[in-house]
Amino acid sequence: MVFERVAILGVGLLGGSVGLALRSRELARYVTGIGRNRTRLERALECNAVTEIFLLDEKWPEEISLLILAAPVEQIGNLLKEQSSKVGKDTIITDVGSTKSRLVSTCQRILGSGHRFVGSHPIAGSHQTGVEHADADLFVNRTCVVTPTQETDLEAKQMVSRFWESLGANVMELSPEEHDYLVARTSHLPHLAAATLCSIVARLPHDRARKVIGSGFQDATRIAAGESGLWAEICQHNQEEISSALDGFIRELQNIKEAIGKEDLTGIVQFLEEARKYRTQLGSDADLEA
């Protein structure tokens, strides 16, 4: 599959990696970078992540085969509202946001009947941001969730799935709701737990705490170094699932606290052993390639 023209709205780490991946695999004749900041677009051009650049208020090429919304999640709704008149009827649209229900229904509503939108969430990233850190192989062997709804155009869904596969990803289809339910527990809750652990340790006497911190704490809290703005948006967008995941987490913690208080050694060992087994079979990062 070779596209005539793929446009990427927002050329940061993810958008830039899509561009590099398309270019290095020769999957698109033109890769169009669109954004609000000329300097950033020029950097994407220098990095060879795109072949042409346009500012948001400029006229874009008309015949875009695939438009990828890679701007920050909270901006996507407004951007799409402002720009939708420029999007051709045949253009297939997807995004890369890490929450789906709200975003997918917003995009569907804005684009109206006959839209050719389907949501995507490539589960890949980096602590780093910006097109300078983009990587042509960022999606290789990573899962990309594609989230069709009852409204979704079949051709759009198939093309977007094939698109991610051609960048090396393993595509999984989930409803937006199922996606948000799962990632609330595998990603958003762990992030909030890590941030909370940091905020507790941050209040301890600094030098002493620093000296007793071992590699376990470092591992357990690494994700808390992620961009606060992005994670705050995620919290807002996936509010309900995150709240329910937090409830479940708090309930479990209360149970384990009770077991510890009662010196219920059997119960504690059972709980820790179940967790140990699960974590052990997950293996190391190298095994993440599903």
Next chain:
Amino acid sequence: MVFERVAILGVGLLGGSVGLALRSRELARYVTGIGRNRTRLERALECNAVTEIFLLDEKWPEEISLLILAAPVEQIGNLLKEQSSKVGKDTIITDVGSTKSRLVSTCQRILGSGHRFVGSHPIAGSHQTGVEHADADLFVNRTCVVTPTQETDLEAKQMVSRFWESLGANVMELSPEEHDYLVARTSHLPHLAAATLCSIVARLPHDRARKVIGSGFQDATRIAAGESGLWAEICQHNQEEISSALDGFIRELQNIKEAIGKEDLTGIVQFLEEARKYRTQLGSDADLEA
């Protein structure tokens, strides 16, 4: 400082690493391995972690300069009770347990007045166990907490501190209570949080969860792969501090849940940003060398 004879009771990963470290630095003429399992002791001898071995019920050499209790925490009290008559009056004793208040007071009580015991907690380890994985440099640039009390013999404290320093560790003195307060928050709470995250994700539809798990979850839960028995003991020994750390954790999680429910974006960003700053200044594992 060179010891005539250092004895290690329990030659697993930590005890074995002490032996290897002493041998490779030529800090002791004899390194005596003591344990209940002959095969395991013989393995320690083969690994060059010790120079001589004795079973628990055998007669040991009398003139031991330093005795290191490196058996599992819950066995140390009983072992010391059974064996204390064999320990010479001049022998200085320490341990390597990761909780201190209970253990230190148990050891002090058993050894009685005039004892030369001081607790230690080298903050170093591995997911692996057994003398096969012992490492002569395990303690290099790691913190070792030494926990004297009002009863502690000054010479014992100084000798044990110099002992750890000679293995490459950075020694920090804390009271047993202060130690337990800190590690409850930097180590025990993160472990329970990681185990709880695993037990929640373990109940999700298995294949789908597996596919959406990214490197963040892997990092955040790595510690949950630790030995359940050891961690259950830690929960038992540091019960009060762990309970109070869990209370603080649950309270914070409830606050953040409330902020998310109210869509208090400023509050959420502030919380995440505080955590991000703290975690970022901690740096990577390489910076752990305090």
